Structures are given as C-alpha cells and as structure tokens.
Amino acid sequence: MxxxxxxxxxxxxxxxxxxxxxxxxxxxxxxxxxxxxxxxxxxxxxxxxxxxxxxxxxxxxxxxxxxxxxxxxxxxxxxxxxxxxxxxxxxxxxxxxxxxxxxxxTDAPGFLADLYARLGDHLADKARERCAWLLGAGGSARAVAFALASEGWRVVIAARRLEQAEALALSLGYWLKAEQFIPLSLAALPEGGVPHPQLIINATPLGMTPQVETSPWPEGLAFPSGACVYDLVYNPPETRLVREARRAGLEAVTGLGMLVEQxxxxxxxxxxxxxxxxxxxxxxxxxxxxxx
Structure with a gap:
C-alpha cells in the first residue's frame, strides 16, 4: 500500500x-x-x-x-x-x-445490511411469502432485485418504461422467483394481479435534490397497508416519498445507510x-x- x-x-x-x-x-x-x-x-x-x-x-x-x-x-x-x-x-x-x-x-450487500438493520423488526414475519415492489429498473434496481431474490423475496419490478422492467426481470430470471414486471402507473400497481407487498423500494432518482418535490409513487394511489418503504434516495434527508409514506402510517427510511454501508x-x-x-x-x- x-x-x-x-x-x-x-x-x-x-x-x-x-x-x-x-x-x-x-x-x-x-x-x-x-x-x-x-x-x-x-x-x-x-x-x-x-x-x-x-x-x-x-x-x-x-x-x-x-x-x-x-x-x-x-x-x-x-x-x-x-x-x-x-x-x-x-x-x-x-x-x-x-x-x-x-x-x-457492494450495492447489494450494502442494501441488505441497512435494510435489516433499520427495518428488520418490521419485516421479521417469514411465515408468509415476502413480496417487494421495486420501483425502477436501472443499475441500482438490479442490485436491489438480486439482493432481495437471494434472500428469498418475491420481487415485482415496476418501471415507467415497461421494456426496461421486462429486461431486468428476464436477466435475473435465474434468481427471481417470478419474472413479474408491470408499468409504474396508478392503474397497474393495484390492478396488475400482484401480491400485497411487505416492502416498497424506490430505485429511481425521483425525489433527489434539486427535484425534491417529485416522487416515484403514482399520484392519487394509496399506500398498501402495513408495508415498509425504503427510498434509495438520501439527499434530501427526508424525501417526498418517505414523508408521504410516514404520513400514511408506514415505516419509511431513506438510503443514507445503504450509501454508508456500500x-x-x-x-x-x-x-x-x-x-x-x-x-x-x-x-x-x-x-x-x-x-x-
């Protein structure tokens, strides 16, 4: 050295x-x-x-x-x-x-380490199939999808560009329990035949400084009851997604811990x-x- x-x-x-x-x-x-x-x-x-x-x-x-x-x-x-x-x-x-x-x-192990450190108590119920809705299909989403799949989660990939979500699901098909992908839209999330999530992850840049008033969550869509929200965006300290999820009574955190861990x-x-x-x-x- x-x-x-x-x-x-x-x-x-x-x-x-x-x-x-x-x-x-x-x-x-x-x-x-x-x-x-x-x-x-x-x-x-x-x-x-x-x-x-x-x-x-x-x-x-x-x-x-x-x-x-x-x-x-x-x-x-x-x-x-x-x-x-x-x-x-x-x-x-x-x-x-x-x-x-x-x-x-190091994104994948960094995400898992922080996820379980901060939300582990709320995700401890392993008696039922654990399902995560992953918003986004870029590089960070790839790491998160792999990390969750390696832990036995079912991952539903939702992206505004459906072809990108499909490509990610197919490329990780060996690890993913189901190659499920849907449009990230008001209609598709509640009506796409997807299971109720225990976890929602934002892997898009929406909400990041300076565009702090943007959010990946479709306008007018209620948050699923009992879900936890993990927003990979860490700047600002509280994103609009996290703020609105907390207001709806959900446990929600930003991605600062993942940033530190990776x-x-x-x-x-x-x-x-x-x-x-x-x-x-x-x-x-x-x-x-x-x-x-």
Missing part, C-alpha cells in the same frame, strides 16, 4: 455526492493518509472512461467507485468480476488484485481494514449542519 492513498468516484453528474465526505472521514478514523476525488465522466464518453480505468491499472488510483451511468458501461473494460457483480450485471467498486482489474458490486464495504476491499461506519455517519451529520 502506498504512503498516500488516492481513491475516486466516477459518474455523471456528481455535484451532490456525499462520497468524499464519507471516505475522508473513514480514512481519518483509520489513521490513513489519503484523499477521495470526484472524477466525472459524461455519458457515452468511452475514451475518457477507459483512460480513467487506466489510472487504476497503473497505480495512480488505488480504488475507483462507479455510479450512474457507468455501472454497466465499464464491464467490458475489466479483467475479472466477482460472482455478485457478474450475477447483477453491474459494478460500483474497482481495484487491482494480482495484476487484474477487478469489479465488485462505501464502507468498498473501502474495506481497497484497504483490507475494517471501516468504522459511525465515523461516516457523523461526517454526514456535520456536513449537513454546515453546508458550504
């Missing part, structure tokens, strides 16, 4: 990313000298993306996180995928191991050290109280 560690995040756009705050806090807590940079690459700029990955190969970067829209675009540029990343078909964490550029997906798991891959999650949460709290 070099004296000064350099890690980075690539994606587009990156203006509201909390990743530098999280990783700098973790590095400081571990007593490591290093920095975490934002390195945006526009969509479809394959040359810039390949050049950035070359920085991992030649040691300029000791680790790279990948977010929207590059989680699948980087796959052909890698030497090796973890079993989880291969199953999901998307990566978010890259590093060199024994001379090979490796891709991992970041910690990535840093553990890069450093080989256990990462203190609490230091990362405290850093986010300080950042939100003292915005630049």
């Amino acid at each position: 070099t004296d000064t560690l350099v890690f980075a995040l690539t994606g587009w756009p990156l203006g509201h990313s909390l990743s530098p705050v999280l990783h700098q806090a973790a590095l400081a807590a571990l007593g490591l000298k290093g920095e975490y940079r934002l390195m945006p690459v526009p969509p479809a700029d394959s040359t810039a993306l390949a050049a950035l990955l070359q920085q991992v190969r030649n040691g300029q970067l000791q680790g790279l996180n990948v977010t929207i829209p590059h989680k699948q675009a980087v796959l052909p540029l890698l030497d090796e995928l973890s079993p989880t990343a291969r199953a999901i078909g998307a990566v978010n964490t890259l590093w060199m191991r024994e001379g090979r550029l490796v891709g991992e997906n 970041a910690a798991l990535a840093l553990e891959k890069w450093t080989g050290l256990p990462v203190p999650r609490e230091a990362m949460f405290r850093a986010v709290e300080r950042d939100r109280k003292n915005p630049e």
Whole structure:
C-alpha cells in the first residue's frame, strides 16, 4: 500500500455526492493518509472512461467507485468480476488484485445490511411469502432485485418504461422467483394481479435534490397497508416519498445507510481494514449542519 492513498468516484453528474465526505472521514478514523476525488465522466464518453480505468491499472488510483451511468458501461473494460457483480450485471467498486482489474458490486450487500438493520423488526414475519415492489429498473434496481431474490423475496419490478422492467426481470430470471414486471402507473400497481407487498423500494432518482418535490409513487394511489418503504434516495434527508409514506402510517427510511454501508464495504476491499461506519455517519451529520 502506498504512503498516500488516492481513491475516486466516477459518474455523471456528481455535484451532490456525499462520497468524499464519507471516505475522508473513514480514512481519518483509520489513521490513513489519503484523499477521495470526484472524477466525472459524461455519458457515452468511452475514451475518457477507459483512460480513467487506466489510472487504476497503473497505480495512480488505488480504488475507483462507479455510479450512474457507468455501472454497466465499464464491464467490458475489466479483467475479472466477482460472482455478485457478474450475477447483477453491474459494478460500483474497482481495484487491482494480482495484476487484474477487478469489479465488485457492494450495492447489494450494502442494501441488505441497512435494510435489516433499520427495518428488520418490521419485516421479521417469514411465515408468509415476502413480496417487494421495486420501483425502477436501472443499475441500482438490479442490485436491489438480486439482493432481495437471494434472500428469498418475491420481487415485482415496476418501471415507467415497461421494456426496461421486462429486461431486468428476464436477466435475473435465474434468481427471481417470478419474472413479474408491470408499468409504474396508478392503474397497474393495484390492478396488475400482484401480491400485497411487505416492502416498497424506490430505485429511481425521483425525489433527489434539486427535484425534491417529485416522487416515484403514482399520484392519487394509496399506500398498501402495513408495508415498509425504503427510498434509495438520501439527499434530501427526508424525501417526498418517505414523508408521504410516514404520513400514511408506514415505516419509511431513506438510503443514507445503504450509501454508508456500500462505501464502507468498498473501502474495506481497497484497504483490507475494517471501516468504522459511525465515523461516516457523523461526517454526514456535520456536513449537513454546515453546508458550504
């Protein structure tokens, strides 16, 4: 390991990313000298993306996180995928191991760890088939669908673009109990012949800063009774979806814990050290109280 560690995040756009705050806090807590940079690459700029990955190969970067829209675009540029990343078909964490550029997906285990930590008591009834409605069918949805399916959940994928939902269901058909996909609409959710959910997950960007008044939940549709809501969006601290779900009496949380957990798991891959999650949460709290 070099004296000064350099890690980075690539994606587009990156203006509201909390990743530098999280990783700098973790590095400081571990007593490591290093920095975490934002390195945006526009969509479809394959040359810039390949050049950035070359920085991992030649040691300029000791680790790279990948977010929207590059989680699948980087796959052909890698030497090796973890079993989880291969199953999901998307990566978010890259590093060199024994001379090979490796891709991992820490979104799936990060989601499960936070889901059960925060909502586990409300999801403990395993006597009946557990069903989740997954809103969205992008890269993050792929990780969530795989994570839930690996835990025995039935996953119903609802997306505004039905063909995208269908493609995701078919690609994960080996793990999913049922290849069920429906339009994300007022009519389809209650009338699509889908089972009552114990869990609703938002894996779309709707509700994210600065579009804080948007929501993936169809206008005028009542929330299913007794369901829990998990919104992957973490900025703002309380999204419209979470606020309205709580108002309807549902347990609802944002995705900040998943963000912390997936970041910690990535840093553990890069450093080989256990990462203190609490230091990362405290850093986010300080950042939100003292915005630049």
